[in-house]
Amino acid sequence: MTVMTDKKHTTENLSMKAGNQENAKKVVYDTKDLNLWYGEGHALKNINLAINENEVTAIIGPSGCGKSTYIKTLNRMVELVPSVKISGEILYRGRNILEKGYQVEDLRTSVGMVFQKPNPFPKSIYENIAYGPKIHGIRDKKILDEIVEKSLRGAAIWDEVKDRLNQNAYGLSGGQQQRICIARALAIEPDVILMDEPTSALDPISTLKVEELVQELKKDFSIIIVTHNMQQAARISDKTAFFLNGEVIEFAETDKIFSNPSDKRTEDYITGRFG
């Protein structure tokens, strides 16, 4: 019963937006009836979400609600877990990424990802950033130099590391490492950047820097960010989806979700009654 009404909510919200908002915004990711199982566990249930380009979409919800699973499905990283079963459709730029024969490598080239824990490679800062361009066949040193500088500037860390590009990235602080990881994702100029709780391992000041960076990046990229920090979602996102037990309870403008949620459970979560 509740599932039915929820679904209606979501679709209503979406259609409403399509009517009200400026029509220029295109949908980059359209998820239709997505279901996902880890073995017997039903982790995602009938997800329907349409995510716009050049916006920041936040995904919130308590631990274990499926938000991380969902974002990892968007670039099919979830398949690294054995025994995963998926049904439904995820249209990226109009094409179903779950269909047979879709090249995951192509998808992941267009869709960058930043992970929960900073995970630079145990290589130099330069090599970290150049990793993506190199595996995609760019060998020209001049071009690589240019990409490295551009990406590091884009991730607002150029000034901090420009004099030690050849040092191991593990010598940096956690916050710097995470911005290196963002720069690494920027280096292949993705279309979408997925961020899976990118600040959960960082101190408040580093968190603030990453948040500012996300605001900046929004101009050029579509960003989908999973967070369990509601203030963060409220601060940086344009739209917010609230996940609970593998379902999307509510998806709307961030302002609306936080000021006037239409579902009781959303309100309970936001006001801190659980989660």
Place this chain on the structure above:
Amino acid sequence: MAKSVVHDSGKKLNVREIIQEKKKTKSINNTTEKLIPKILFGIAAISVFTTIGIVLTLLTETIAFFRDVPFIDFFTGTKLKPLGENAVFGVLPLLTGTLISTGIAMLVAIPVGLMTAVFLSEYASEKTRRLLKPILEVLAGIPTIVYGFFAFTFVTPLLRSFIPGLEPTNILSPGIVMGIMIIPMVASLSEDAMSSVPNAMREGALALGATKLEVTWKVVIPAAISGIIASFVLGISRAIGETMIVAIASGSSKNFTFDVTQSMQTMTAYIVEVTGGEAAAGTTLYYSLYAVAMTLFVFTLIMNLIAQYISRRFREEY
């Protein structure tokens, strides 16, 4: 190509486009991607082929051997005289040689190895352990040929000074040295088993006023018993297969005897002696090499399977 992109668009660099461009020539990449797992599977299969190769070579020549020498005669014969006119092939002298040397070795390796393991796991402080463990590693890393030299030129003369009847080549001395060689193996495998016993079990007994010795004897060893026994079995397997120590220090007498002061030959030493003499292919002597090697192979394989079975079957889950 790539350079022109930079020049054409001046300062503006479009990485996305370059990557798209490169993607088109990527079919080679796809073939590599499909080929690599197949090549690696082929490489991994070589270890299996090695086993098959060992079994096949041993088996075919062993069968040829049993055409010349009846199966029963081989396994019940107490007389081994491979050379000369009336060659006789009874494997029992070699089997007793192997079993006696293994027995002596385990009489040394089991008590000393187990006590070492108990000391390292239960009594030694972290500092002492870090000091003593490398000694075991060094002992384990010494080539067996060096132990063979040691048995022949030092242990045997030493033993002869208080066992007057000891022959210059005998099974006792290499047996003892083999035991010393196996101590590190028994000690480190047993210690692994003991240190994986959770501390809570020890603390429970210590809190009741038990001494460390009692805790070791009544709690730790029973809990780690499968790993400890597996280490003994692996030690036995190692002793059965050990070659150079016995080949050097036990001589080549093929007498059927149980007297440890005498020279005896093990299966491994027989193989070394016969191949060293370059037995001509096709002779019974040559085939006997494979029959003995096959017996040896089966013995060690059974030991290894028992060890694997014990440690898998009785693995304590904490």
Place this chain on the structure above:
Amino acid sequence: MKYIDSTQVHKKMGTRLIANTLAKTLFLLATLFGLVVLIVLIYRVLKDGLPWINMDFLTNRLSTDPGRAGIWGAIMGTFWLMLVVAPVTMILGIGTAIYLEEYAKKGRVSSFIKTNISNLAGVPSVVFGILGLTVFARALDLGSVVLAGGLTMALLVLPVVVVASQEAIRAVPQFLREASYGMGATKWQTIKNVVLPAAIPGILTGVILALSRAIGETAPLVVIGIPALLIPIPDGIFDKFTILPVQIYYWTIDSALVAEYANLAAATIVILLLVLFVMNSIAILIRNKFQKRY
């Protein structure tokens, strides 16, 4: 009603504590036994061998005359042998490990290969010698040359490299693989550019340990048919050869005839142990230098 008589317990406690102390001393002595043996062994070898080591001993050819005999041939034989063993065992060992850890599905095939490798590790080295003699030396008609011995040795130490490489690959954190896949890298690109570079210290340690095992092995090569007295110096992998441990073997058993051969054997042992010491030190250095970087 008291079940436990505390005076009784106190009385007994004394003997229990004494037993504990005695046991502790006994266990310590057992542990030190290994050290004592090691010291005696090294002392003996040095005492017998050291006076015989000089430039002539290192650079001379073999000879039946103890005063003129040298081990240059055995040194070169060991060198050429390693030149075969190292690449062959590395390719086979690392390849197998990558297959088992990264590609094989956790099913029958991979557990069969794993069981097979652990059983192979338990096969006596002398049996590998029989395999080498039958397949490489005779069936492939190579003869008792470096290549035949090297291939035999490579198979013998293969399990060491496989197990060490597997452990090293497994220790590479999953998040590094995820980072690479997230950039659109393929599986092989990820293995080649991320997993292997991160695992290389562990793999190298395993390879060095495997090679030091091979350097000290004697039985398989005696079985393949290395002559007791080989005068020519090997000059390639198709030459007949001898190696340090085999030379130690022949000199030791012949020392019953010529007493000085025992000194030659001891001197050769000193050289062999020196080589092993250097190799193991390198392995330990690598292990310490690259420990825990994440």
